[in-house]
Structure formats: structure tokens, C-alpha cells
Amino acid sequence: MDANASARLKKRGSAWALNVALFISMLIICLPGLWIVLNSLRPTVEIMAKPPVWIPRELSFDAYVDMFSGVGQGGIPVIAYFRNSVIIAVTSTVISLAIGMSGGYAFARYRFKGKSAWFLGLMLTRTVPGIALSLPLFFLYAKVGLIDTHAGMIIAYTALNVPFTIWLIDGFFRQVPRDLAEAAQIDGCTRWQAFWQVEFPLARPGIASAGIFAFLTSWNEFALASQLTRSTDSKTLPVGLLDYTAEFTIDWRGMCALAVVMIIPALLLTYAVQKHLVSGLTSGAIKG
Amino acid sequence: MATLTLSTLDKKYGGFHAVKGIDLEVADGEFVALVGPSGCGKSTTLRMIAGLEDISGGELRIGARVVNDLPPRDRNISMVFQSYALYPHMTVAENMGFSLKIAGRDAATIDTAVKDAARILDIEPLLERRPAQLSGGQRQRVAMGRAIVRDPDVFLFDEPLSNLDAKLRGQMRTEIKRLHARLGSTVVYVTHDQIEAMTLADRIVIMKDGRIEQVGSPDEVFNRPASRFVASFIGSPPMNMAEATVTRSALHLDDGTEVPMPPAFSVAEGRRVVLGLRPDDIYPEGHGIHSESGHAVERRELPVHLSEPLGNETLLFTEFGGQSWTARMLNPRAVKRGEALRFHLDLSRAHLFDADTGLTLRG
Numbered sequence: 001m002d003a004n005a006s007a008r009l010k011k012r013g014s015a016w017a018l019n020v021a022l023f024i025s026m027l028i029i030c031l032p033g034l035w036i037v038l039n040s041l042r043p044t045v046e047i048m049a050k051p052p053v054w055i056p057r058e059l060s061f062d063a064y065v066d067m068f069s070g071v072g073q074g075g076i077p078v079i080a081y082f083r084n085s086v087i088i089a090v091t092s093t094v095i096s097l098a099i100g101m102s103g104g105y106a107f108a109r110y111r112f113k114g115k116s117a118w119f120l121g122l123m124l125t126r127t128v129p130g131i132a133l134s135l136p137l138f139f140l141y142a143k144v145g146l147i148d149t150h151a152g153m154i155i156a157y158t159a160l161n162v163p164f165t166i167w168l169i170d171g172f173f174r175q176v177p178r179d180l181a182e183a184a185q186i187d188g189c190t191r192w193q194a195f196w197q198v199e200f201p202l203a204r205p206g207i208a209s210a211g212i213f214a215f216l217t218s219w220n221e222f223a224l225a226s227q228l229t230r231s232t233d234s235k236t237l238p239v240g241l242l243d244y245t246a247e248f249t250i251d252w253r254g255m256c257a258l259a260v261v262m263i264i265p266a267l268l269l270t271y272a273v274q275k276h277l278v279s280g281l282t283s284g285a286i287k288g
Numbered sequence: 289m290a291t292l293t294l295s296t297l298d299k300k301y302g303g304f305h306a307v308k309g310i311d312l313e314v315a316d317g318e319f320v321a322l323v324g325p326s327g328c329g330k331s332t333t334l335r336m337i338a339g340l341e342d343i344s345g346g347e348l349r350i351g352a353r354v355v356n357d358l359p360p361r362d363r364n365i366s367m368v369f370q371s372y373a374l375y376p377h378m379t380v381a382e383n384m385g386f387s388l389k390i391a392g393r394d395a396a397t398i399d400t401a402v403k404d405a406a407r408i409l410d411i412e413p414l415l416e417r418r419p420a421q422l423s424g425g426q427r428q429r430v431a432m433g434r435a436i437v438r439d440p441d442v443f444l445f446d447e448p449l450s451n452l453d454a455k456l457r458g459q460m461r462t463e464i465k466r467l468h469a470r471l472g473s474t475v476v477y478v479t480h481d482q483i484e485a486m487t488l489a490d491r492i493v494i495m496k497d498g499r500i501e502q503v504g505s506p507d508e509v510f511n512r513p514a515s516r517f518v519a520s521f522i523g524s525p526p527m528n529m530a531e532a533t534v535t536r537s538a539l540h541l542d543d544g545t546e547v548p549m550p551p552a553f554s555v556a557e558g559r560r561v562v563l564g565l566r567p568d569d570i571y572p573e574g575h576g577i578h579s580e581s582g583h584a585v586e587r588r589e590l591p592v593h594l595s596e597p598l599g600n601e602t603l604l605f606t607e608f609g610g611q612s613w614t615a616r617m618l619n620p621r622a623v624k625r626g627e628a629l630r631f632h633l634d635l636s637r638a639h640l641f642d643a644d645t646g647l648t649l650r651g
Contacts, residue, residue: 179373182340185360186367187387187438197390201377 040256063257080232081240089218092157100165108173148230161214172206208276290351290441298345308498321489329498366435367444374419381415516646530609541609550638560643569634583636
């Protein structure tokens, strides 16, 4: 066999190996998700069976029907939880993005006193685990009456997300050449127009990723929410999962069904936003 | 089109004085090049004209208007950036029509203006592409197209050709010159390349350390440099220099060589001077550019250390006055290393500068 043929074979072989490795790792990542979907469709007996039942014997949508059938008939206030989750996650994401964009832009473009200290300070807040803040936060909120309110959760999640959105968006604005905004100003834009017409569209992948991240953090957060919410006025979906635990039993099927209800909006959002995540938007702006 | 007037224009960054009160008048339709080494303040000056940099002091007028505090958008200028600064998320046509779109013109007007500019620059087939799909030269054209479409009072160019390879740079230079002839616009062109400045500009402004060293036509700055700095900056290869002391009617060079006083100068005895002679004005016998008739020509036998054949001419490197000097040999023949040639030094074309101030001693 000549060298070319063996090299070609080797190349093809490693491509295959790569695909197989990729398939296996994707399987590992996706399996828990698929397991949840599966479990939401079968009776608890089968879920708890040992050894595990891989191929379900019967599938039903009973859990979903029960969930929406109202309190007292095995249901939970899922609509209220869903509404709370949407209001809290969307509002805190919008605020985090607004602050992240202004802050990120400022860090990327302007020189000001104590800039690196500010930045470091922001990053340091990320090193504190959120749960460590739950007790002080609880006392504070109890004092000012923010327990069990949307506003309280929105403030907590915004504070949690802002350092990250600033950091991420700052990086993307740095990649947008300064010349572009200047060219836009010469072309007749105000500073504000130059930002929205040129810099914003080019930093959009970063802003979109920051948005997804902030939304998912707020959407999925459990620890803080379980402390700071009390009733259907503000309980979010992750906290709602606890409704399926009784004193002696856990309704795994119901929990899985609610988990699926939680996953779907997150999946849809990520899918909708991912087309903005194309990289390399700024290429071709300058030089060769 | 409009005139452009800079009066004692000043720029300070904290303690750093970048531009030190420069005065310049650019006539309507004139092509002025700002040249100088990096850090001389030429780009800062251009950016002050554009409105991208605040003006610390002095006055800037476009036409009759004082524009010191106007934002860039209200100055009616166009600028071609060194980096091209094309908007990567827009097509070529959108890039070029952007200024008109912002100004609120209707689609048909924008379309006509963009197509006209594209025709002038020969980029019509590229209109639907994005900047990432263009070569460097094409991007350069689009950047110029964007500037033309706006129909500005003043065009500003910030080292527009420095990212192109040598061949393309030559082509674009010709194109810019043709464009200026066609549009008759007022242009301020910043470059560190003296050849670009010489070939393009009606007038050249040579800057150094935030000050203007000399303003003049290419012919003036080449043949009558106001200072040692201008003399060494303009011209390629640069002017040969050697320090000397003036004796009764001669120059005593530092290595002991004596040459007669160049005829155009009269300098007091004992003064320290710098003798300057362009490579064109020192050449092996019979290989010169200029006529020697009536000129004070000094003949010297000098060894050639190195030669660089360029085809139509050869550059010869020799030593004179303790310095390495370059001589230009026209109609060249092969020269061996170390070969001694009889050089002619045309002292009628020599320059003398004060050794301390660097200013010319020409009367």
C-alpha cells in the first residue's frame, strides 16, 4: 500500500472515531433529559422498578392531565407557577441585558478611574455562591417586605446575572473595531445611532448568549427561590416541583412531567435565539 | 466643496502636547498631504478636522463656518480609514448608501447615488457582496465609494493605502489621483509614505513633534527643504548628510575632507553646518541625471562598498565625510565591490543646514 492510500485511510478512520466519540458523549448528555421525558409518561411502579425497565410497557399522558386538573384533584397551580417563572425570568433577563450592554460597552470603550478595580469587583461577586447569600437576603427581604414578591426575585436574579452579562458583552464589544462607530458618525449618525446601527448588530451574538444565560439562570434557579417565595403569588416552576413531594411519597411521574413543562420553553427560546449566535460577524470590517 | 482653515489648532492629551498650534489653509479643490513620522500629530490633526477628537485650542473652519464643536455628522466631511472600517453586516451597496439612508433620502435616490459611485470606482459587480467576501483592494474601493456617495465638502484620507501590497498601492495611488481630478474635491490626505505625498498632493505639509516643519509644493519641499528634517524625510533614498565646519571658503568635514563652499550659500567662518547632497547629485562620471553646465562640480575618487542594481539605475554606497553616502548611477554598468570610481558632486545643488537648529542656511 502506498503512503497516500494509507494516509487517506488513516484520515477516514480518525473521522469515524471522532464521530463515534461525539455520538457517545451526546448520548451521555442527552440521556437524563430523555429519561425525564420517558418517566413522565409511565407509572411510578415502572420508574422505581429494579432492575430498571428500559422499554416502557405502557405510555400515558395521565401525569399531564392530572397536573392541569386543578388543586385537589392531584393537580398543582402550574399556570400560576408558569406565569411567575415567565414574569421573573423575562424581566430579570431584560434588566440584566440592559445593564450588561451599558456596562459592557463602557468597559470596552471608555477609560475611567478605577476601571480594572470595578471590573475585578464585579467578577469577585461571582465567586460567592448564591446559596450563601440566601439567609442574609431572606432577613433583608423580610425587613423591606420583598418576600414572596415578583420584584424580590427579579432583583435577586438581576444581581446574580449582571456581572456575567457585563463580562460577556464587554468581550464582544471589544471585538467590534472602534473605527466602525467613528465611520458611522462621519456618515451622519449620532453617537446613539452609531451604537444601534453598527455596534449593536455586530455584538449581537454576545448579547444573545448573555440573554440565554441570564434567562436560564433565572428560569432554573431553585435554592434562592425556595427561600424567598412562599405562595402562588411568586413561586416559580422549580419550587413548584416540591409540590409533588408528600410526607411519605414522591410522585416521580408528576415531577418529571412538570420538568418537561419547564424544559420546553427553555428549549424553544434557545432555538429561537441560536440563529443570532453565528460567530465571525465582524470579519471583513478591517484589513485583510 | 469648501476651503478648510486651521488657526493655531492645538491638541493636548493630559500632559502630552500632541499638536502644537498649527496654522494651515487648504484651498477649495486642493489636495493637501500631511506627512511625517509616526507620532508627529498628523493623524490627530486629521481626526480633529473630522470631529473624532476634541480640539483643545485654536479654530477650525470648513468654508466660512467655525466647526470646532460640531459633531462629525454636521461637518459634511467624508473619511477613508486606514482600516477601511466597512460595516461587515451590510452589503457593499448598503455600506455605500448608509450615509444617505441616515440622512433620510428615499431608496431611489440612494440607489442612483450608489450606482454612480460604483461605476466611477468600477465596483458595480460587487454591490451585493459583503465586505468579508472582498479582497483588500476591493475593500479600499468600497471605502472610497462610501466617501464619494456623501458628496462632502472635504475628503479626509487616513493612510488609506498602507494595508495594501506595493503593486496595489501604486494602482490605487493613480486611481485616487484620477478621482481627485474628476471630482475636484478638497482633500486632506495623511500618510507616512513620502512617495504617496509627492505623487498625489498639490501641497505637502511635513509635520514633526506636533509642529509643521514646512508647507510647500512637492517641488518646493524636494528642492528647497526648509530644514534638515524635511530634507531627510522627503526623497528616496534620503539625502546624504555630513557635518562640517565652515573655513574661509570651504567646508571642513569631520573626517578631515575639504570641499568648496556650495555657491548658493554664504556662511560665516567657524560655523557648524550640515552639508546635504541628494543621491541624484553624486554620481560616477558620465552617469548623472542633471546637466552639469555652469555648475560647481567637485570630483572625487571614492571606493564603492556596496551596489544595489535596480535595472534602470544602480545605487552605490560609499563613504564620504565620515558617513555612508548613497549615489545614484544612471545607465548603470556592473560595479565591483571595492572598485574606486570617479564621482561627481554637484555642489550647486547642495544644501546647507545649521548644525544646531537644523534650519536651512539658504538665503
